[in-house]
Amino acid sequence: MKRILVTGATGQIGSELTLVLRDKYGAHNVVAAGHKRKPNRNMAESGPFCTIEVTDYKSVEKVVKAYDIHTIYHLAAVLSSAAESKPQLAWHINMDGLMTILEIARKYDCSVFTPSSIGAFGPSTPPDNTPQDTIQRPNTMYGISKVSGELLCDYYYEKYGVDTRGLRYPGLISHETLPGGGTTDYAVEIFYGAIKNKKYQCFLKAGTRLDMMYMPDAIRAAMELMEADSGRLKHRNAFNVTAMSFSPEDICASIKEQIPDFKMIYQVDPLRQAIADSWPHKMDDRAARSEWGWKAEYDLSAMTKEMIVKLRQKLKM
Ligand code: SER
Secondary structure (H helix, E strand, C coil): CCEEEEECCCCCCHHHHHHHHHHHHCHHHEEEEECCCCCCHHHHHHCCEEECCCCCHHHHHHHHHHHCEEEEEECCCCCHHHHHHCHHHHHHHHHHHHHHHHHHHHHHCCEEEEEEEHHHCCCCCCCEEECCCCCCCCCCHHHHHHHHHHHHHHHHHHHHCCCEEEEEECEEECCCCCCCCCCCCHHHHHHHHHHHHCEEEECCCCCCCEEEEEHHHHHHHHHHHHHCCHHHCCCCCCEECCCEEECHHHHHHHHHHHCCCCEEEECCCHHHHHHHHCCCCEECCHHHHHHHCCCCCCCHHHHHHHHHHHHHHHHCC
16 A cells, blocks of 8 residues: 655644544555654654655655655645745755655655645735736745745656646644744734733734635645546646635634634734735635635634634633
8 A cells, every 4th residue: 555645744734634634544554754843642643653854865765665655745844934034944945855855756656745825926916816827926935935846846747747736825724733934824823812812913914915724624625636637637836725815804803703802903023014915815716626626615704713612622711
């Protein structure tokens, strides 16, 4: 039986995707790979876990050979605001890491899923109903690495026939593992603030509208794309996908419906505000809908209600 490898398995997406993949394909068929962060008990005990260095060919090859891997969900990456603090490191992890994975996929005939992002667009991209195929001139290191990654994945498909597929994720909201170093992180932190202290200091200003998605939709999107009939895919790297589009005041109002005395104030961080200002407000995801049947299930209100219930259970509050 050939198996699946998840890199960045202890991160925001990986910590949930790994468990859903294990449920679907059998726990021992899904190998979780992390780097510095320790896996939580559930991940460590429910199936194989290993430590790898994604920029080191031999370290990844060892695992791919040992477990007879046929699909790689390559999630290990540095997010947008962290990448602005350490641009050279971000390029190394995001690009050299991806190149390592693609080279191994070429040699061992693996399919590869790579997340791209709204960050792959820039200030000259049309911000509303951002088309699938449009101007991509990002002005952040994160965005530059994401556009380059999209092109590199297409190149490996065209030149070597590696089955590469990807999504341009919006900001992702989840209750399991916190994101780190991202610009859309406010939309996760706000729930912790609301539940713990009934207040939150937002680092983006009012009116900063961005695409967002709840994690169950994000996980389903990745798995559905990887299972889609290859013959139907006109695009590969990477598909626009979205579920909702909101500004800080919109999510604040949605939380207030559940927690009426919640209060939000603004303390704008210029670095992250500038990044957010360069990103689309709302992507057009019709290509994903028509080529592999994408459809989001959670809107802002459904996500807010579930986030509050799940986080209250987790925080015992
Ligand atoms: N959520 C990511 C970030 O803010 C965008 O892909 O960096």
